[in-house]
Amino acid sequence: xxxxxxxxxxxxxxxxxxxxxxxxxxxxxxxxxxxxxxxxxxxxxxxxxxxxxxxxxxxxxxxxxxxxx
Amino acid sequence: xxxxxxxxxxxxxxxxxxxxxxxxxxxxxxxxxxxxxxxxxxxxxxxxxxxxxxxxxxxxxxxxxxxxxxxxxxxxxxxxxxxxxxxxxxxxxxxxxxxxxxxxxxxxxxxxxxxxxxxxxxxxxxxxxxxxxxxxxxxxxxxxxxxxxxxxxxxxxxxxxxxxxxxxxxxxxxxxxxxxxxxxxxxxxxxxxxxxxxxxxxxxxxxxxxxxxxxxxxxxxxxxxxxxxxxxxxxxxxxxxxxxxxxxxxxxxxxxxxxxxxxxxxxxxxxxxxxxxxxxxxxxxxxxxxxxxxxxxxxxxxxxxxxxxxxxxxxxxxxxxxxxxxxxxxxxxxxxxxxxxxxxxxxxxxxxxxxxxxxxxxxxxxxxxxxxxxxxxxxxxxxxxxxxxxxxxxxxxxxxxxxxxxxxxxxxxxxxxxxxxxxxxxxxxxxxxxxxxxxxxxxxxxxxxxxxxxxxxxxxxxxxxxxxxxxxxxxxxxxxxxxxxxxxxxxxxxxxxxxxxxxxxxxxxxxxxxxxxxxxxxxxxxxxxxxxxxx
Numbered sequence: 309x310x311x312x313x314x315x316x317x318x319x320x321x322x323x324x325x326x327x328x329x330x331x332x333x334x335x336x337x338x339x340x341x342x343x344x345x346x347x348x349x350x351x352x353x354x355x356x357x358x359x360x361x362x363x364x365x366x367x368x369x370x371x372x373x374x375x376x377x
Numbered sequence: 378x379x380x381x382x383x384x385x386x387x388x389x390x391x392x393x394x395x396x397x398x399x400x401x402x403x404x405x406x407x408x409x410x411x412x413x414x415x416x417x418x419x420x421x422x423x424x425x426x427x428x429x430x431x432x433x434x435x436x437x438x439x440x441x442x443x444x445x446x447x448x449x450x451x452x453x454x455x456x457x458x459x460x461x462x463x464x465x466x467x468x469x470x471x472x473x474x475x476x477x478x479x480x481x482x483x484x485x486x487x488x489x490x491x492x493x494x495x496x497x498x499x500x501x502x503x504x505x506x507x508x509x510x511x512x513x514x515x516x517x518x519x520x521x522x523x524x525x526x527x528x529x530x531x532x533x534x535x536x537x538x539x540x541x542x543x544x545x546x547x548x549x550x551x552x553x554x555x556x557x558x559x560x561x562x563x564x565x566x567x568x569x570x571x572x573x574x575x576x577x578x579x580x581x582x583x584x585x586x587x588x589x590x591x592x593x594x595x596x597x598x599x600x601x602x603x604x605x606x607x608x609x610x611x612x613x614x615x616x617x618x619x620x621x622x623x624x625x626x627x628x629x630x631x632x633x634x635x636x637x638x639x640x641x642x643x644x645x646x647x648x649x650x651x652x653x654x655x656x657x658x659x660x661x662x663x664x665x666x667x668x669x670x671x672x673x674x675x676x677x678x679x680x681x682x683x684x685x686x687x688x689x690x691x692x693x694x695x696x697x698x699x700x701x702x703x704x705x706x707x708x709x710x711x712x713x714x715x716x717x718x719x720x721x722x723x724x725x726x727x728x729x730x731x732x733x734x735x736x737x738x739x740x741x742x743x744x745x746x747x748x749x750x751x752x753x754x755x756x757x758x759x760x761x762x763x764x765x766x767x768x769x770x771x772x773x774x775x776x777x778x779x780x781x782x783x784x785x786x787x788x789x790x791x792x793x794x795x796x797x798x799x800x801x802x803x804x805x806x807x808x809x810x811x812x813x814x815x816x817x818x819x820x821x822x823x824x825x826x827x828x829x830x831x832x833x834x835x836x837x838x839x840x841x842x843x844x845x846x847x848x849x850x851x852x853x854x855x856x857x858x859x860x861x862x863x864x865x866x867x868x869x870x871x872x873x874x875x876x877x878x879x880x881x882x883x884x885x886x887x888x889x890x891x892x893x894x895x896x897x898x899x900x901x902x903x904x905x906x907x908x909x910x911x912x
Contacts, residue, residue, distance in 0.1 A: 318892060318895035318896075319895065320473055320476065320477065320894075320895060325473065328469040328470075328472055328473075329469075330469075331465060331466070331468075331469045332466050332469050332470055335461075335462030335465045335466050335624065336462065336466065336621045336624065336625055338612055338617045338620060338621060342611055342612045342617065343611065344610070344611060347590070349589055350588055350589030350590035350591075350592070350593065351589055351593065352593055352610060352611070354455060354458070354610070354611055354612075355458070355593075355665075355669070358458065358461050358462060358465070358665070359461065359662065359665050361462070361465045362461075362465055362658045362661050362662050362665070364465075365465045365466075365468060365469060365658050365661075366655050366656075366658050368469060369468060369469055369472055369651075369654050369655040370655040372469075372472065373472075373648075373651045373652060373654070373655055377648065377651075
């Protein structure tokens, strides 16, 4: 395979990319959140923890974006 | 009817404002010449972070989602909440993939995913297969946006099909004139209204219903009283695998839909895409809250509107909003849902039109089509697609569109090996990919056919939860049919590739170079859109 620009091989590889696995894996592990207690503001664990995963997703993608810019 | 006058006036007013914006959009960020797919179909390929955020958000989170997800939560409970993990998983999943797709598409002037497959695998046949799959998956999705509008109209006591026809005629006219600029501009209004309505709903409604605790408790009580063992406010042992595979499979499928890629390709550089992958989850939060409207409806004792002896569960949210809010605000909420249907319907019809133009018209009918011929064909096809969607709803049972959309999700997943894996590896043989696609499609259809829906007495195509006992396993667990079909697809594609290689069957030429996948705005390749380069 050749690269478009000789001398400067571009790539999107970075060890930071592995961070993206966290928000992909967490929401798929039902045993983490499939329960009622503890409740938060009346929300069962099932609902508030999955909403909290949004924060994990935003944080990790932001870190990866900044570190690989 | 008179009870809904205020709602109707607000609804029509907002609808009219948005329609005006749709026509004015042709002059927004005006290019010298709208007559090319880069301009009409991709808005000039120059959208920055904010416009892209509204455009993709407005595109992915559709009116149908807003009525169907809470309706599912209302009837099944926790399972319907899969929409949340689905939209959490999707962005990190496609973070790197979409940046590659953007780069290679800009270097080669690709407008559709099938354009990419055509160049990458050197196979017009494989490209045609991908294009037709995209068209078939997108068409019922457009029709479903009408179901979203209809749910709102029903709640306002309006029956008959004339309002739907008028709404779609206006939509068709300004999409024809302004192209992707129209939904991009309207998306600002749509999303702002949605955010306002949801914020109000999650503060105001729980306060009226005695707090979040009592809402969840009321839901738990309702599900405990039903004979169905698989509903409830938590997942059961049987549907956890279904929940996870449905969330993951839907995440894999989302950006394979041609209309999702349209928004991505319209952005101006790689950073806009990456930044949006961290910003788009704001919509997931809204979707999670919207899903919980289903529980609020249970707590409020909301009853869906019944027509012809059948309860239309899609009317749950509109009826709940009507019960809870003052009339003028209900009107705003209804307008948010109605306009929420227009943005995705416009983008989807543009994406479908582009597929037809680039991968059927240009490939098989007029090989030397000019930019302006491509744009004219796309504009006309976008009209045809909308007429088709309206006819689908008028002539067929809306349930047919819902079934088709369910099938659409399963079949669009079958383009993953060519489109998404194709961005990473050229290992697969074009023959293997076609064989895998066919096998995945057949397996998916067979599984969907076997799924009954006891709730409405349907024998076939009753959902996406495939019982593993059909495969001889001694279990009551279910799995998402699309996910299983994708595994079949990948296995056949891999084995097929080995066989075609061993038999020395000629493979296609790869027209892309490694560097193309990392090119960015400002590169010499990218500045000059080489539209001939894809052939």
